[in-house]
Amino acid sequence: xxxxLKLAGRVALGLLLMGAIGACDxxxxxxxxxxxxxxxxxxxxxxxxxxxxxxxxxxxxDLGIQCQSDLMVTGTFTESEPxxxxxxxxxxxxEWRVSVTMVRQGCDPQDEFPTEFVYTVVNVDDQTVVQYPAxxxxxRMNLKITSNxxxxxxxxxxxxxxxxxxxxxxxxxxxxxxxFMGEGAFQVWLEDPF
Numbered sequence: 001x002x003x004x005l006k007l008a009g010r011v012a013l014g015l016l017l018m019g020a021i022g023a024c025d026x027x028x029x030x031x032x033x034x035x036x037x038x039x040x041x042x043x044x045x046x047x048x049x050x051x052x053x054x055x056x057x058x059x060x061x062d063l064g065i066q067c068q069s070d071l072m073v074t075g076t077f078t079e080s081e082p083x084x085x086x087x088x089x090x091x092x093x094x095e096w097r098v099s100v101t102m103v104r105q106g107c108d109p110q111d112e113f114p115t116e117f118v119y120t121v122v123n124v125d126d127q128t129v130v131q132y133p134a135x136x137x138x139x140r141m142n143l144k145i146t147s148n149x150x151x152x153x154x155x156x157x158x159x160x161x162x163x164x165x166x167x168x169x170x171x172x173x174x175x176x177x178x179x180f181m182g183e184g185a186f187q188v189w190l191e192d193p194f
Contacts, residue, residue, distance in 0.1 A: 045107040064190045067107035071184035073169045074099050090147035092121045098169050140194055151175030160194040
């Protein structure tokens with residue numbers, strides 16, 4: 001997956017999930033409290049090995065990931081503010097509606113999580129600011145939009161739960177496009193990666 005660069009530094013990923021997210025413990029997320037005690041390793045789900053890629057499980061071991069389920073990301077972009085004439089390339093200002101589909105289950109049992117997330121991107125003093133309106137005060141997220149120089153907008157939407165669960169989405173929006181695709185992951189870590 002294309003997560004290698006992000007993981008090299010501070011490990012990107014996330015799971016926030018509002019309200020009813022099955023086994024995910026969100027205690028303290030909304031009030032900005034730090035992580036609680038790590039769960040007992042005996043309570044963590046088992047890994048389902050990736051028989052199609054022998055290096056996959058070694059990479060998870062190296063990063064300290066108990067298990068990972070791979071996700072496909074699709075969705076729509078609705079522009080909320082026209083791109084200024086002097087601006088070229090990536091213009092991500094608007095609503096990003098992300099739909100999530102699991103393509104490979106890697107955790108047993110698999111936690112349930114929402115299949116749709118909505119982000120808004122606003123232009124503040126020529127800077128793009130990504131917001132998650134469903135939980136605007138949550139600090140356990142990494143949200144940003146980058147550009148690849150060719151005008152493509154690359155989303156980084158990462159949610160970090162307090163229970164070692166992380167959900168991340170990486171949508172790619174073509175220049176001038178209204179639909180996007182990408183990849184993502186649901187992960188369970190051995191230690192808090194945030």
